[in-house]
Amino acid sequence: MRIPPKYTQMIAVAVLAGATLATLAVLLFIIGYVLNKGLPVVSFQFLFSNPEDMGRAGGIFPTLVGSVLLPLLAIAIAMPLGVGTAVYLTEYTRETRATKVIRFGTDCLAGIPSIIFGLFGFIFFVVMLQFGWSLLSGGLTLAIMILPTIIRTSEEAIRAVPHSYREVSFSLGATRWETVMKVVLPNALPGIVTGVMLGIGRCISETAAVIFTAGLALRLPRSVFDSTRTMAVHFYTLAREGISNENAYGTAAVLIIAVLLTNLAAYWLMHRFIARRTK
Amino acid sequence: MSDAKIVVRRLGVFFGQAQSLRWVTMDVPRNRILGIIGPSGSGKTTFLRTLNRLNDLSPDTHIEGEVLLDGQDIHHPNFDVVALRKRIGMVFALPVPLPMSIFDNVVYGARLAGVKRDKWDELVERSLRAAFLWDEVKDRLHTSGMRLSGGQQQRLCLARTLAMEPEVVLLDEPCSGLDPISTAKIEEALTILKAKYTIVLVTNNTKQAARVADDTAFFLMGEMVEHGPTSQIFTVPRDKRTNDYVTGRFG
Ligand SMILES: Nc1ncnc2c1ncn2[C@@H]1O[C@H](COP(=O)(O)OP(=O)(O)OP(=O)(O)O)[C@@H](O)[C@H]1O
Ligand SMILES: [Mg+2]
Numbered sequence: 001m002r003i004p005p006k007y008t009q010m011i012a013v014a015v016l017a018g019a020t021l022a023t024l025a026v027l028l029f030i031i032g033y034v035l036n037k038g039l040p041v042v043s044f045q046f047l048f049s050n051p052e053d054m055g056r057a058g059g060i061f062p063t064l065v066g067s068v069l070l071p072l073l074a075i076a077i078a079m080p081l082g083v084g085t086a087v088y089l090t091e092y093t094r095e096t097r098a099t100k101v102i103r104f105g106t107d108c109l110a111g112i113p114s115i116i117f118g119l120f121g122f123i124f125f126v127v128m129l130q131f132g133w134s135l136l137s138g139g140l141t142l143a144i145m146i147l148p149t150i151i152r153t154s155e156e157a158i159r160a161v162p163h164s165y166r167e168v169s170f171s172l173g174a175t176r177w178e179t180v181m182k183v184v185l186p187n188a189l190p191g192i193v194t195g196v197m198l199g200i201g202r203c204i205s206e207t208a209a210v211i212f213t214a215g216l217a218l219r220l221p222r223s224v225f226d227s228t229r230t231m232a233v234h235f236y237t238l239a240r241e242g243i244s245n246e247n248a249y250g251t252a253a254v255l256i257i258a259v260l261l262t263n264l265a266a267y268w269l270m271h272r273f274i275a276r277r278t279k
Numbered sequence: 280m281s282d283a284k285i286v287v288r289r290l291g292v293f294f295g296q297a298q299s300l301r302w303v304t305m306d307v308p309r310n311r312i313l314g315i316i317g318p319s320g321s322g323k324t325t326f327l328r329t330l331n332r333l334n335d336l337s338p339d340t341h342i343e344g345e346v347l348l349d350g351q352d353i354h355h356p357n358f359d360v361v362a363l364r365k366r367i368g369m370v371f372a373l374p375v376p377l378p379m380s381i382f383d384n385v386v387y388g389a390r391l392a393g394v395k396r397d398k399w400d401e402l403v404e405r406s407l408r409a410a411f412l413w414d415e416v417k418d419r420l421h422t423s424g425m426r427l428s429g430g431q432q433q434r435l436c437l438a439r440t441l442a443m444e445p446e447v448v449l450l451d452e453p454c455s456g457l458d459p460i461s462t463a464k465i466e467e468a469l470t471i472l473k474a475k476y477t478i479v480l481v482t483n484n485t486k487q488a489a490r491v492a493d494d495t496a497f498f499l500m501g502e503m504v505e506h507g508p509t510s511q512i513f514t515v516p517r518d519k520r521t522n523d524y525v526t527g528r529f530g
Contacts, residue, residue: 094338164375168436171333172388172443173365182387183377 031256038253041246047254051218055234056244060251062220066135066228067258069221070214071203073139074146079196081143082150083185089151090158091180103155110148117145118212126213133215133227141213142206146199153198157191158184190270197266204259207236231255284309284447284477285330290344292325292334299325301501302344307447312469312478314492314509316485316524321498323481324372327449330479331367332360348447365392368440369449374432376424381407381416384424384435388443402442409472410438411464430461437468447477455483466491485525489513497521 003011049059085102093099121141131137161184169179185192207230215227216237229237231251238248283306292300300322307313315323328334330346332353346353353363365388376384385403386394394402403420407413412434416427424435433453440448450469454462469478469491482488488495489509496506497518505512505521516522 162375164371164373165377167333167336168371168375168377169387170336171331171364171369171371172391172439173361174388174391175361178391182391187378 034249034252034256037246038249038251041250042253046250051234054243055218055238055247057247060231060234060247060254062218063229063231063234063251064254064258065220066214066233067204067231067255069135070138070142070210070228070230071200073135073224074142074203075196075200077139077143078147078150078199082147082195083154083192085151086154086158087180087184090155091176091184106148106151110152113208114145114206115208115212117141118209120144121209121213132225133213133217134225135214135221135228136224138210138214138228139224141209142203145206145209146202149202150192150195150199153195154188154192157188157195160191161187190274193266193270197263200262201259204230204255204262205232206230207232211236231258282308284349286345286347286350288345288347290326290329290346291342292322292329293341293343294337295339299501300329303503305496305503305506307477307479308494309477310473310475311493312473312480312491314488314495315479315481315498316483316488316495317498318524319483320500322501323498324451325501326498327369327451327479327481330447330449331364331369333364333369335360365443366445367447367449368443368445370433370436370440370451370453372452372455374429374436376427376432376435378423378425380421381424381427381435382420385439385442387439392443406438406442407435409441409468410434411468412438430457433457433461434465434468437465441472445476447479448472450478450480452481452483454487462487485513485527497524499524 046059047064048061050061051063052058089099089102118141121137121144125131125137125140126133131140165183165187166179169183170176174182210230210233214230214233216229216233217227218229218234219226221228231254235248235251235255238244238251285307287303287305287307290300290303291298303322303326315326317323325334329342330353334340334342342354348363348366352358368388377387379387382399382403385406386399389399389402404413404417407416412431415431416435424432427435437450437453453465457465466487469480472478473493480488480492492509494507495509495512497504497512497516497520499520505516505518507517512521513525516525522528
């Protein structure tokens with residue numbers, strides 16, 4: 001029996017809308033649950049004072065700082081490397097077997113569980129290079145972890161820039177480098193920023209790779225060679241060791257809000273950037 | 280040295296196995312408009328893109344023969360391609376304003392060439408005037424070039440090329456898709472510009488070649504069939520195929 005197109009259309013809309021609603025509901029439930037349990041302990045005091053008694057009492061200030069510094073360091077390392085690689089692969093090489101191997105490699109790297117990166121970071125940065133448990137070890141490890149994402153998203157964004165823009169630029173006497181800087185990258189920027197935001201998100205929420213490389217120190221780091229604890233790791237430790245469920249949820253609530261705010265800020269910046277170029 | 284700005288000798292252009300230009304030999308005279316006519320796929324665009332070496336960008340391109348600009352071989356390994364493209368400007372068939380303001384579009388090339396910032400205002404006005412666009416955009420120079428109409432965009436692209444102060448201007452069907460008024464404006468611009476530049480105008484519109492070109496070349500299936508003063512090509516062509524094409528009896 002054939003279902004008339006009018007009904008298949010209705011069924012499709014219903015199924016798709018249902019899937020969307022279900023996703024949204026789960027998401028909102030999780031956020032609502034965490035905020036509901038966590039927000040009551042969040043206060044100025046909680047945000048800006050040092051933890052006491054392993055986090056059983058006091059605030060989360062050092063972990064807040066850790067959650068800002070570590071992703072920033074990782075991005076500062078991964079973005080130039082990732083965007084540079086993407087530019088090289090798209091603009092400076094022809095499609096060859098070598099570029100395919102590199103792309104396959106980055107794809108494989110993207111699928112590796114983060115704990116493996118953690119172990120690698122521990123063995124290589126912490127032990128071999130003797131960086132110890134530190135911001136530096138953690139930042140480098142996270143940088144390697146998010147590099148594939150940044151390379152791939154940047155590559156796609158760069159490829160999406162119309163070929164005709166490049167031809168125009170060349171025809172106006174630009175070198176390849178000038179074309180990359182003035183035409184390709186500005187137009188690929190929204191896509192690149194999306195990749196970077198994904199990377200930051202992964203860094204902020206990462207625990208396994210961070211515990212192994214940045215450690216668990218609850219003091220404010222004074223240099224890149226100091227150990228630091230991020231909010232995600234703090235939450236994990238508090239909950240896992242049963243130190244304080246309340247403070248664990250408080251930390252989680254701050255984490256969620258921080259992630260939302262970063263994303264909002266990024267979108268706002270990007271829209272302003274695009275609006276300025278097309279006004 | 281002859282009066283030719285560009286000398287082309289036995290030029291062959293191959294994309295992979297396919298040959299798109301078959302041993303073209305001709306001179307492009309200085310300070311004149313050379314019109315290039317011919318049916319679709321006859322190699323007109325390929326010819327233009329060889330002159331400023333844009334074909335180099337496509338993979339698997341292979342070029343034989345010689346192209347001399349003021350007597351210098353542009354394919355010589357020591358010849359600076361970037362400098363070449365500054366000397367030979369090109370306006371593409373489809374107008375492609377870069378996604379930036381009208382002003383930035385016009386100064387794009389000049390900026391790269393190191394023209395000082397205090398010269399830009401004057402340069403933008405002069406170039407837009409030469410392309411007959413100034414009056415329409417002078418109050419919105421800092422809005423996006425992509426907001427212009429198709430015809431305005433094409434004139435913006437012309438202005439952008441002129442702002443580089445090239446020696447040669449290549450135009451690939453600059454008036455396809457334009458209304459008669461915009462077309463007339465571009466044609467008027469070209470006839471004034473030839474005093475300063477050498478112009479090569481590819482056109483699908485034989486009437487346009489008849490109107491503005493001093494010399495005309497007829498391309499067919501990658502070959503340059505005939506080349507001479509426009510009046511001769513349109514009245515007493517030597518080749519029957521040229522005659523068929525210009526009288527519209529082709530095919
Ligand atoms: N980059 C390229 N790669 C492969 N083949 C190409 C390329 N550019 C052009 N060709 C081929 O070369 C031949 C000539 O094309 P060209 O664009 O020069 O024609 P044209 O005379 O400009 O036609 P039209 O009037 O339609 O613009 C065509 O057969 C085309 O398929
Ligand atoms: Mg063409």
